[in-house]
Amino acid sequence: MLPEWVYQECPDVSVIHRDAALARQAELTKPDGALGRLEHLAIELAGLQQTEQPRAQSAPIIVFAGDHGIVAQGVSAYPQEVTIAMMSNFASGGAAISILARELGLSLEIVDAGTLAEVPIEGVVTDKPRRSSRDFSQEAALEPAELALALDCGKRAVLRAATKEPDLLILGDMGIGNTTTSAAIAAALLGVSAEQVAGSGTGLDAAKRARKAHLIDGALARHGLTIAGTAPDRILCAVGGLEIAAITGAIIAAAQRRVPLLIDGFIVSVEALAAVRLNPSCRRFLLFSHQSAEQGHCLVLQALSAKPLFNLDLRLGEGTGAALALPILRLACALHNGMATFAQAKVPNRS
Numbered sequence: 053m054l055p056e057w058v059y060q061e062c063p064d065v066s067v068i069h070r071d072a073a074l075a076r077q078a079e080l081t082k083p084d085g086a087l088g089r090l091e092h093l094a095i096e097l098a099g100l101q102q103t104e105q106p107r108a109q110s111a112p113i114i115v116f117a118g119d120h121g122i123v124a125q126g127v128s129a130y131p132q133e134v135t136i137a138m139m140s141n142f143a144s145g146g147a148a149i150s151i152l153a154r155e156l157g158l159s160l161e162i163v164d165a166g167t168l169a170e171v172p173i174e175g176v177v178t179d180k181p182r183r184s185s186r187d188f189s190q191e192a193a194l195e196p197a198e199l200a201l202a203l204d205c206g207k208r209a210v211l212r213a214a215t216k217e218p219d220l221l222i223l224g225d226m227g228i229g230n231t232t233t234s235a236a237i238a239a240a241l242l243g244v245s246a247e248q249v250a251g252s253g254t255g256l257d258a259a260k261r262a263r264k265a266h267l268i269d270g271a272l273a274r275h276g277l278t279i280a281g282t283a284p285d286r287i288l289c290a291v292g293g294l295e296i297a298a299i300t301g302a303i304i305a306a307a308q309r310r311v312p313l314l315i316d317g318f319i320v321s322v323e324a325l326a327a328v329r330l331n332p333s334c335r336r337f338l339l340f341s342h343q344s345a346e347q348g349h350c351l352v353l354q355a356l357s358a359k360p361l362f363n364l365d366l367r368l369g370e371g372t373g374a375a376l377a378l379p380i381l382r383l384a385c386a387l388h389n390g391m392a393t394f395a396q397a398k399v400p401n402r403s
Contacts, residue, residue, distance in 0.1 A: 054285050054330070055200055057207065062307040062333040070099030073106070079393040083402075089361070093339070093381055094388035100312045100337060101219065105389050108381035111220040111314065112159045112213040113371050114302065115142060115149060116206070118166035118180075118295030120229030121187035127232040127264045129255040135228050136169045142226070142370075143175030149224055149370035156378060159216065165205050166294025167227070179205045180294060188236065188291040189271045199285065202294045206301025214309055220339075220381070221306045224371025225319045227295050228254070231346065234322040236268045236291035238348050241325055242355055243280040245269060249348025251318070251367070284329040296323055303327040307334035314381070316374040317344035317366060321352045328356065341377035342366060 073095040078084055085091065097106035117139050123132045141147045142162045145154065153160040164173065166180045181201035185193040194202070213221060227233075231253035238249045246268035252261050268291075272278050275290040288297055300323045306313050307327075315324050315338050328335045340358040343349055345367040353360060361380055366373045394401040 053196065053200070055204060058203060058301070058304055058330055060308055062331065062337060063310050065099040065336055066102040067099065069102050069104060070095055072104055073098035073388065076388065079395070080391040081394055081397050081399050082391070087387060090380070090384040090387060093384040096339070097312065097381070097385065100310065102310070106385045107219040108378060108385050110216060110218045111222050111378055112161065112216060112218050113149060113153050113222040113224060113375065114161045114163060114209050114213060115224035115226055115370055116163045116165045116209070116295035116298045116302070117226040118230065118293050118298070119168045119184035119227055120233050120293050121185050121193065122189060122232050123229040124187050125189055125267055127267065128228045128253060130228050132168065132228050135167050135226060136173070138226050139164060139167065139169070139173050139176050143173065147370065148368055148372050149375060152372060152375040156375060158222070158375070161209065161212065163205065163209050163298065165202060165298040177209070179208060182294070185233070185293045188233070188275070189267055192275065192290050193233070193292050194289045194294070194297070196285070196289055198294070199289050199292065199297050202297035203301030206298040207305035209298070210302050210305040210309065210311070214311065218311055220378070221311050221313050222316070222371045222374040222378070223299050223302055223313065223320055224316060225295055225299060225369050227293060230293055230296065230319055232264055232268065233291060233293040233296055234319045235348055236271060237287055237296065237326060238322045238352055239268060240272055240277040240282060240287040240291065241284065241329060242351055244351065246272070249351060251346035251348060284326050288326060299323040300327045300330070303338070304331050304334050307337035310337070312337045312339055314374040314377060315340045316371050317342060317369060318346035318349040318352065319369055320371070321349060321356070325352055325356055339381070342373040344373065
């Protein structure tokens with residue numbers, strides 16, 4: 053059984069603040085709708101944040117890391133040791149998300165939610181119920197109690213970030229094999245074959261990608277996940293991962309605290325879909341940054357009725373796509389808050 057907090061209703065959008073933001077947009081010195089989706093972003097944030105001055109300055113980044121037993125089946129182009137090595141790289145400032153966090157002036161927390169690391173790594177928060185998930189092609193990846201603890205890990209990370217009173221939250225992932233795990237979860241949640249959602253991940257060729265899809269389909273059949281409407285917690289136990297579950301928990305916990313989330317690429321979007329299936333009320337707090345190069349991302353976005361801000365063929369993960377989208381939100385807020393109205397500028401409005 054999952055923790056009761058997972059199912060608690062998330063707050064509603066403030067209709068008063070959303071409508072006030074909509075009215076302000078109509079008064080700014082520009083043709084109505086001329087700034088396109090930038091206008092809608094500011095309006096949406098105003099309603100979510102319950103404010104007349106929407107903000108996107110403080111946006112802590114939390115990267116969750118975990119290892120995956122399915123790697124034993126040769127589903128990754130990289131060895132499993134990369135997961136632990138990359139955590140050190142994040143902490144020391146050498147990874148892509150580390151650079152982006154530094155350039156954007158954002159805090160960066162790395163959470164070992166389930167890697168094979170035997171001892172804590174300097175600069176990394178260790179919060180895991182076990183070391184690595186199990187090989188889901190042979191057995192269930194997680195026990196129900198382990199899933200519950202991983203969800204709680206995500207909540208604890210959000211509570212730490214909440215002390216900074218963030219305007220938004222960015223979540224990232226790291227874990228060799230987690231594109232395979234995410235593809236399996238997506239296939240089960242969407243009721244489609246793995247061929248439709250399994251991409252090349254860290255760089256598999258066509259033959260190895262096809263083998264990965266075949267492996268996923270076999271595992272879904274083995275666990276009885278080919279029937280539409282399977283409970284999301286059962287899917288997460290059967291073919292999930294520890295950092296996957298932690299991100300799912302973080303999404304729900306942030307939304308419950310009225311903190312909007314800027315969702316990254318394929319992997320975090322799959323976790324967002326799992327979170328919405330567990331707690332539909334968290335959907336209104338999700339903003340989507342980009343469509344990744346992973347072929348299954350489009351289907352996941354469609355299932356979430358999500359329209360991402362851009363497509364740069366990214367497939368790195370780590371939260372990098374969301375970080376790249378943050379300046380767009382910052383500028384949308386600046387335009388909304390700082391532009392003069394027709395009355396203030398004494399510019400004639402249209403009749």
